[in-house]
Amino acid sequence: MAIQIGDKLPSFKATKQDGTAFESASIHEKPIVIYFYPKDFTPGCTTQACSFRDAYQDFQDLGAEVIGVSGDSVSSHQNFRQKHNLPFILLSDTDRKLRKLFGVPTALFGLVPGRVTYVFDAHGKAIYIFDSMSAKIHIAKALDAIQKAK
DSSP states (O other): OOOTTTTTTTOOOEETTTEEEEGGGOOOOSSSEEOOOSSTHHHHHHHHHHHHHHHHHHHHTHHHHHHHHEEEOOOHHHHHHHTOOOOEEEETTTTTTHHHHHTTTEEEETTEEEEEEEOTTTSSSSSEEOOOSOOOOHHHHHHHHHHHHH
């Protein structure tokens, strides 16, 4: 069952780009943007990650955290984060459990993992969901949703 507007942020554990454990319960009382993307180092995903990086301070100014999720390995995420100076967490979802938990669809006839951005308010409630393979527009839409929730 896919996450819908009004649903609570699900409880989950995953591995961060540095190999340490991440638990969704560790983020308290702040808005959170969780964006799922297909693959590290591809043109669209690099554009999206760098756009989130460039707007990261805007998200921080609103008290929000940004987290990227893909099926890439921890070492791929570590390299991707270092190469592009990404200040936010990247979670490895090699077994696609997070994609299933959130209900992220596949794109291009099921050949490519989908690109979906979820915005949760400070109470952990889903306030915005954006599903589009167009990488750049996710950032402005997520930022706008957080600003409107303030």
